[in-house]
Amino acid sequence: MDKFKDLPDSDGFFGDYGGKFVPETLMYALQELEDTYSKLKDNNEFFANVDKDLKQFVGRPSPLYFAKRLTKYHGGPKIWLKREDLNHTGAHKINNTVGQILLAKAMGKKRIIAETGAGQHGVATAAVAARLGLECHIYMGANDIQRQSLNVYRIKLLGATVHAVKSGAAILKDALNEALRDWVTNIEDTYYIIGSVTGPHPYPMIVRDFNAVVGRELKEQSIELFNKFPDAIIACVGGGSNAMGVFYPFLEEDVKLVGVEAAGSGIKTGKHAAPLNDGKPGVLHGAKSYLMQNDEGQVIDTQSISAGLDYPGVGPEHSHLKDSRRATYIAVDDVEVLKAFHNVTRLEGIMPALESAHAFAALEHLVKDFSKNANLVVNVSGRGDKDINIVATMGGISLD
Amino acid sequence: MESLLIRLELKLNTLKANARKALVAYLVAGDPDLESTLELMHGFVSAGVDVIEVGVPFTDPIAEGPIIQSAHDRSLKKKITLKKIILLVEEFRKKDSNTPIILMGYLNTFLAYAEELNNIHNRGVDALLIVDIPGESNLNEVGIYNKSIASISLVSPTTSLSRVDGICKSSSGFIYYVTLRGVTGSEDLDIKDAKQNIENIRTKTILPIMAGFGIKTSKDAAYLSEVSDGVVIGSSLVEMIHRASDKKDYKYIYNYLNEISEAINK
Structure with missing residues (x-):
């Protein structure tokens, strides 16, 4: 068996779990992300920049x-x-967004999207997007918007647009659905900063590595x-x-x-x-x-x-x-x-x-x-x- | 027993032999109710539909725009399950043994009924179109072991040519070319790209190629049918069905399908 630390495998699986179960339109963006990340992963300069931001910004x-x-x-x-x-x-969420925004920059993406539940990932994404002057859209369940109103206002102060998601139970899961739909639609200029070790490969690996x-x-x-x-x-x-x-x-x-x-x-x-x-x-x-x-x-x-x-x-x-x-x-x-x-x-x-x-x-x-x-x-x-x-x-x- | 994979192949080959384009129509099972779905399926065929895609509802249909999402929600509120949908197909087969039927949906609902799927080819289902599996995967690689049904894969404007080969090799029935970057029913139909991309796919496969996602007017349908082997109409039908769901008078839908059928076969 593979050592735990060597996972995921090349198809994005941790044992039986993981993979890339997405609509076809997204496959290209995932490949593009995977290629960029695997190139930058061994690039000392890239990680020196991440470390610098973690020290001075975080x-x-x-x-x-x-x-x-x-x-x-x-x-x-x-x-x-x-x-x-x-x-x-x-919160810890900023560790991931600091890293992923540099990936977005390396890929030349101009528009940032993210989902958020408690709003911490939304704030952490809006903050790094503001710092690089990138357009930012945060998807959040309408119910979460109500129960986490402080964070919603913080996201807005940081210059991002908050989209209220009313489908389903109007919580995190539904925000993720809507962010994925945005990504499918705006695939070429948009980078999706997923906020947890979830989603299709390579996200679970990337978010883990940055955290x-x-x-x-x-x-x-x-x-x-x-x-x-x-x-x-x-x-x-x-x-x-x-x-x-x-x-x-x-x-x-x-x-x-x-x-x-x-x-x-x-x-x-x-x-x-x-x-x-x-x-x-x-x-x-x-x-x-x-x-x-x-x-x-x-x-x-x-x-x-x-x-x-x-x-x-x-x-x-x-x-x-x-x-x-x-x-x-x-x-x-x-x-x-x-x-x-x-x-x-x-x-x-x-x-x-x-x-x-x-x-x-x-x-x-x-x-x-x-x-x-x-x-x-x-x-x-x-x-x-x-x-x-x-x-x-x-x-x-x-x-x- | 003869493999029912033949029904879909036979239909598409016959159309081709007669220089006709296929009209594929989508609806969500159980919206507004299963009786209506059955009525609509027969009505579709009378109106010139060649292949029917029956949408299997899922709580989180990430490839769908708002129109089809709402239809999934309405269907789920009626407690529609894959089991009931297979029974619906059996009911349909009592009167129609020629029209191929594709079940379209998301992997998780199919996995929940993986055993039941083993014999659906004997119950009238011809193919599965699972929106969220990588096109290169065979059905058995994702946990669906029925080898007697076709597996239809999607190719999108963003699919690299290097992957098209692998996708075509693991597909049967036809290739579904997604005519836009976006969710179902979007406005930004990508007609210009479609011609070139479909020509590229043709270099990799002899399977027929259908174009779909965002086709609403007979003009768009006519244009896309020139570069493909047929078109898929989805969101606009789902919306029309919903609008007519009070009185359940679906005549205007059949007229619309008739018009498209004629437009693609001028």
């Missing part, structure tokens, strides 16, 4: 922080936080701060880009990897967004992967307190890591997540995004498996400022 490296009071609260292993919430624009800076930094920082690699890394999984970015450099190391999905109202209710826990393999948005679907092969509506995890699919590499048991995937529900959000905010003075709060909520289930000497790292994928309206509403407080 503010990397993000710190590895010891969460003293949270450690005490759980009473078990040492808990460390990888602070992606401190990145410019507020892998998180895991590479963590390798150095963990050696520096506690003299060995972490015993476990915990990250939330919607499409799964923050998780894949922090997992990837550790795939061949003896480190437990835990992905946390959104159980929404509870796995048993069926109202959730946890395809790895309660879905089955299928094909959506260009790739084969675990999928929330009914017996007729129709994609079913998802539910989660966090717009960024409210997606019926998941990156194909996660499906492969699940089947091969290299990573473990659990799910936590909205109630647990909200509790974890408040807990971390009060104990550490850090307000995590509701997406990242899923990883914190998982600690309740995980700490018992580790000794006091163990080191657990939670990837804090983003900050929670965008979510204060939701948190207030859930607490019965009106901010108007």
Whole structure:
């Protein structure tokens, strides 16, 4: 079997998952992207530019922080936080957009499109497009526009156009459909910056590679701060880009990897967004992967307190890591997540995004498996400022 | 038992022998309901349609424009499944054993019924057109093992000539040339490119080539039929069916198809 780190194969598969399941018109654009990326991948100058932007524009490296009071609260292993919430624009999403915008530039594309759920990827895309003076269009579900209004305004301030998508349940999945339709229509001058490790090959690989800076930094920082690699890394999984970015450099190391999905109202209710826990393999948005679907092969509506995890699919590499048991995937529900959000905010003075709060909520289930000497790292994928309206509403407080 | 792949080949060969162009018509199964779909299918044939493409609804039809998307949604609200659509085809076959039928849709819905697909050639289905599989793939490579049905692939204006060869080799029935860069029903029909691109495809295959996506008027149909072996009409029919769905009086649709059939065979 191929080593995990050597995947995907040349057809874009991670084991049984991945591939390029797209309408024919897009095949040419995917090939063009793949060719460009494979040329630039070994180009030191290209990556020197990416690194420079990560340092000066994003503010990397993000710190590895010891969460003293949270450690005490759980009473078990040492808990460390990888602070992606401190990145410019507020989440890990910018790692990917900084890289992909340079690919777009190398390909001479003048127009940038993206989908967004929580709005973080929309903001991160609009920011890099603004910086290069490129026309930018963000597709966002009409329901997400309502629940993430702060980010919508940020995207507009950055000069991008926000397109409200009203089809389906008007959430992330539907925004992706519409972005793909835009791309099919404007294929020649448009670059599509996919925001997660989802979609057709080569996107899952490219988005992972650009996010892998998180895991590479963590390798150095963990050696520096506690003299060995972490015993476990915990990250939330919607499409799964923050998780894949922090997992990837550790795939061949003896480190437990835990992905946390959104159980929404509870796995048993069926109202959730946890395809790895309660879905089955299928094909959506260009790739084969675990999928929330009914017996007729129709994609079913998802539910989660966090717009960024409210997606019926998941990156194909996660499906492969699940089947091969290299990573473990659990799910936590909205109630647990909200509790974890408040807990971390009060104990550490850090307000995590509701997406990242899923990883914190998982600690309740995980700490018992580790000794006091163990080191657990939670990837804090983003900050929670965008979510204060939701948190207030859930607490019965009106901010108007 | 004779392979029903023959029905589609026979139809297209006969048209060619008579120097006629094929009229392929698309509709979404179950929009507005299955009884209407059955009525429309027979009506299409009487109006001069040679091949029928039956759309299988999917929640996330990424190659479709708003008209066909809405039809998929309406069909799903009626709880239309692939299973019911195969029964519909069997019903159609009771009165019509000559008109080839293609099921067009997205891979995930076909995979959900992979076993049921094994014998659909005996139940009246002649071909599958799966919009989201790479054209070079054979059906068995994506998990559909029926070797007695045709697999129709799309070639678009952006398909490189180097790939056309592989796509044609894994296709049967006909090649579907996409006449625009965009989703179904778009406005920017790419007539100029079509001629050259179809000529390029012809150097790679002896299969007939149909042109479709965005053809609405008999003028466009007439022009494209000059450079191809026939045309596919989709979105405009779906829209007309929807507009007539209250009174279920589909006569004006049959007139429209009649007009196109005559225009492509002048």
